[in-house]
Amino acid sequence: MTETSQCIVFNSEDLPEQGKGLRFALPALGEFATGFLIRYRGQAYAYVNQCAHVPVELDWNEGEFFTDEKEHLICATHGAHYRPDNGYCVMGPCKGKRLQSIPLIEEQQKISIDISVIT
Numbered sequence: 677m678t679e680t681s682q683c684i685v686f687n688s689e690d691l692p693e694q695g696k697g698l699r700f701a702l703p704a705l706g707e708f709a710t711g712f713l714i715r716y717r718g719q720a721y722a723y724v725n726q727c728a729h730v731p732v733e734l735d736w737n738e739g740e741f742f743t744d745e746k747e748h749l750i751c752a753t754h755g756a757h758y759r760p761d762n763g764y765c766v767m768g769p770c771k772g773k774r775l776q777s778i779p780l781i782e783e784q785q786k787i788s789i790d791i792s793v794i795t
């Protein structure tokens with residue numbers, strides 16, 4: 677991972693398909709705020725690591741965001757299920773809400789995440 681003031685860059689090969697996600701700091705949201713990056717059906721997605729129900733991190737172990745079936749992201753606190761491709765909550769106490777997505781570009785085996793939009 678490399679980092680400039682507004683952009684975080686990961687190597688594409690470090691992001692496994694429907695596997696462990698990669699976390700990164702989001703200092704604009706607070707000292708301990710994080711975002712995360714996952715890959716789902718070949719596509720990379722990034723979100724603010726904060727449940728739409730209660731503002732807590734989702735991962736039950738650091739970087740573990742997927743359900744056992746690998747079809748949804750799950751919040752470790754009360755089990756909300758989110759679609760990996762758009763962050764929409766399909767099941768749980770925040771059904772109908774969504775995770776805050778973060779724009780990214782994947783090209784030439786690099787994933788660049790633009791954190792300037794997170795304020």
Ligand code: FES
Nearest residue numbers: 727729751754756
């Ligand atoms: S805090 Fe995530 S489902 Fe309640």
